[in-house]
Amino acid sequence: MNSVILIAGARLQAVLLLVFSAYMLLRGHNAPGGGFIGGLIAATGFVVYAIACGTADARKALRFDPGSIAGAGLGIALFAGLMAALWGDALFTGQWLFIGETEDDKGIPLSTVLIFDIGVYLVVLGAILSIAFSLEEAV
């Protein structure tokens, strides 16, 4: 497809969707969103980008091989689950750290649960892009 508008629009849209997906990922614990939804949004952005500009461009824009992204995501998710062992808890027990905790406010929460959700995000993103790219290339 050689539509200039589509190409330009797809680039912009991909960036916007990527930012939006990160937002959905991070807010997921308290409002609708999360790793699955975030990963799907980011993947949609790149799939549109690939339709507009071709998969070669899309792969370049992605920087990493989608398969590796998915693999890394699974590794991160597993790592998050294994971290529970440091506190002597069962596998995949969430661990929390609240930075700047006060009486009323829990501060900035950091948790293995978030790390796990990032893993989910990466697996969904990588797997879908791997499927979409290789299909586009095969057709």
Add this chain to the structure above:
Amino acid sequence: MEQLLSVLIGILVASAVYLMLARNLLRFLFGLILLSNAANLTIFVGGRLTPGAPPLVPDGMDAPIGDVANALPQALVLTAIVIGFGLFAFALILAFRAYQSLGTLNTDEMRVAEPKEN
């Protein structure tokens, strides 16, 4: 609404089964998607329907106020949708490759593993 959706699921199942019984692999895939939709909807309806009350805990509270929608089937359906997508994509690519290799989408003629005996 549960009754209406039960009827709708029945219709989806019937359409899906009819499509999956077709000889054309593409129709089979259409049926597969409908069936997975029907299954997701079944789980969702099985958890009962609650309009206008998402399962969220309001700020400053320890638990949701009043009756909110059943969160458990929602979690199940959410992952089922993603897994269903994986299954569908795999089936689609399999059909695609089968067509490339065999030159047909008619399942009666796809007999590489179990050839017809003469």
Add this chain to the structure above:
Amino acid sequence: MTPAGLIPVIIAGSLFIWFAQMIPVIGGGDTLRYVWEWVPSLGVNVSIYIDGLSLTFALLITGIGALVMLYSARYLAGHVHQARFSLYLTSFMLAMIGLVISDNLLALFVFWELTTITSYLLIGFSHDTVKARRSALQALMMTGVGGLALLAGIILIGTTAGTFEMSEINAMDGVLKDSVMYLPIVLLVLAGAFTKSAQMPFHFWLPNAMAAPTPVSAYLHSATMVKAGVYLMARTHPSLAGTDFWLWTLTVFGAITMVFASVMALRQTDLKLALAYTTLMALGALTLLLGNESGYTITAAATFLVVHSLYKAALFLVVGILDAQTGTRDANSLFGLARALPITATAAAIAAFSMAGFPPFLGFIGKELKYAGAIAVASEPIFVAGAVLISSALMVTIAGIVSFRPFWSKSGTPIPNVKEAPWPMLVGPVVLAILGAFFGIFPETLATTLVNPTVAAIIGNAEDAKELQLWAGVNLPLFLSIATFVLGFTLYFYKQKLREILIGMTTRGPSFDNGWDKLMAGIASGSKALTRMIQTGVLYHYMVVTFGTALVVLAVTLWFRSTGIPAMGVPQVELWDWLVFVLVLLGAILTLVTNSRITAIAGLGVVGIGMAMIFILYSAPDVAITQLLVETLVVVLFAAAALKLPHLTPEPLRKRWLDALIAIGLGVVTTVILLKVTTGPIDRELTTFFETASWPEAFGQNIVNVILVDFRALDTFGEIAVVLIAAISIFALLKAKPEEEEQ
């Protein structure tokens, strides 16, 4: 000698000593019993019960085992798989010991099967030859089928008697005999015993089992394993014997096997095969004797059991020596080797005298008792005694062929440069042969230690045991003995002519072995036809069967288990609901009826969006977002791939009425089930837990997300792994080139 050869000898020897020190206790009339619970819920115990019968068997197993293992340490020295052989043989020995000392019938069965498996491995030890593999499989199938029958019989015994402990069952007088299940129990137990102990017509695997190395034949297929069936009959004798059915079955099968086997033995020129058939004969004789309850026959059985094990193991080992030292075991090429193999020849002669039943050897006593026992079979003494006479006479002949001719005959030239076997191979035959002579001269040593306790174990009364004596006076058995020798010697001199006649007869007659091949081929083609029938290779057939089964199962369950369609009030349906309903309905119908790919994909998209709307309307924002995004991706991928695929061809409804019927049926059943489910009560306990624990314990306000990434994180991990696997599979599918392109 290598450790691999030596360790089994030490194990067997130590176990022999351990069992031997029990002789005074058991010989004194006591029994030992130890019980540990194993699977209490099923009544399976590890219980050890040692009486005269078990001890006799255990001593034979470990004693002959030690000698055979010493023999094979040398026989197989330098063999690549010597260690493997030792492992198999030792495992077999332990399984066999377990079999004879287990009191629990289920444990007995486990050990029974273990002996089958180890026997399979040992027969197939030379797995690079077709014959060995076939023989091994044949033995496994025959004894395996028998084993299954035995298991069924054991379960029947257990449910009838209420316990699986054989000593308790035997103590309950007539619990099995008076039960309606008696006949099935006997049939099943005997099916196990007859296949294991190779009674006609299940005999043919035993001669084939001679494909195993000679020590295995000596140990498993003459002295021990094949006697497991005999052991079983003896062990269950107190509970099962004493009926006409038992008497006649054992007598007829035993007699036929005995006569058939001894005639067949004469036909063989391979010495090992000749011995194999004499083993069959011995097994037939033991079966015959165990049919009775009289003191004579049981004493004869107990004595003959020991006698046979001693001389037969010795003779097998002798044949093994002949084979190893000359390179052949063909009766027509071995002559006059006594000078070259003096020790072997002596051992062979002593063992053969015992086998032929000459005084003063133990075999003589065994034979006299057999005659006495045969005459004691009150109903048909002539039939039984005749069978014993024919087979005993033939034993004399075979003993001559196996032990006299190769060493002493001058009818051919001896093979030159034959050396005497090394000592580890000589110990076995010599010790076993001497024991046979020793017990013959001092029979009371055997009687008081082993035979009487064994008789007591089988018929419950040691006083009934008949005395073992060399000279019992001038009586009928003595005359029969003399007739045996005359007949035996006569047959020996006409052996060549007899053999030719027999070969002529047997080659024309039906062969069990060929029948076996036909049976196996029939099973194979039958299962192939069955596979073809249920596995047609047509996807449509599989789908029809799958959905049809689902429909029938669900419909039948609904019909029988439900209370009818629930009463429905006027449903609370808003306008929005109707809109969504119509939207999804339209999408589904569009997909169903169209012949255009694009229209169908659009229809699917409509269904998906309708789904998302349902999720939004009923408070599932996360699910709705996911559904929308996935639907987008499905449409994109589908469009990309489907346009490269051919157009849809119409499949008219009138040709698909069956499909339509199944589809509508499943749709209706699904709706009815859902109506029932949604009008019934719902258990929200789990949801309530997640709702109340989500914030206080997991610090998340979005309960759905908390369930996914915290409470059920392990499940989610499994799910994303599946997604990744799907991606990898698709990648592989697309990147791998089709076969045509590679060529």
